[in-house]
Amino acid sequence: AQTVTQSQPEMSVQEAETVTLSCTYDTSESNYYLFWYKQPPSRQMILVIRQEAYKQQNATENRFSVNFQKAAKSFSLKISDSQLGDTAMYFCASLHGSGNTGKLIFGQGTTLQVKP
């Protein structure tokens, strides 16, 4: 069974600093996709970044980047120059099955507090 684990329930960072959120996953499939979603207090789920497992290059999206270690089944999110608006719950998720209809499997989430 596919699983996603986030071992940090809560983290905090000072504004403008860098923070890394950890995620590990387990799968027997050779191709899959990994995502980080952000859930601010409004509860909306917002896609932050996506990584395709067959790509070795780590995905980046402005201040957000990932460290994808396929052999270790690790997928951490780095947020650079943290901003107050980054305060949210962050979920790591994996997508299995066909690319169109696969279900997302989520980790438990990490609550990130950015302090002024």
Add this chain to the structure above:
Amino acid sequence: EPEVTQTPSHQVTQMGQEVILRCVPISNHLYFYWYRQILGQKVEFLVSFYNNEISEKSEIFDDQFSVERPDGSNFTLKIRSTKLEDSAMYFCASNLPGMNIQYFGAGTRLSVL
């Protein structure tokens, strides 16, 4: 920018009552999903839907649950006889053919009393 719309934002119901949660996916999306998040817990997959039929469902999605796309734009989740443990945030999501990014609505908070 197109978005997934869910109504109502908050639904309060009595135990045993039927509820229908509504979603309008992004207009050219063809794959639809419902997820559930019990307060303080992880987001869980309920069901996926394509071409007017269920593609996959989880063990949570028992006979009390059903989904429908009644008119080509709405996508609904019906809970036939609600239980206290159905209280949760319900998220609808959709994606384009050939694209695996699922776009989420803002959710419906269901409170079963």
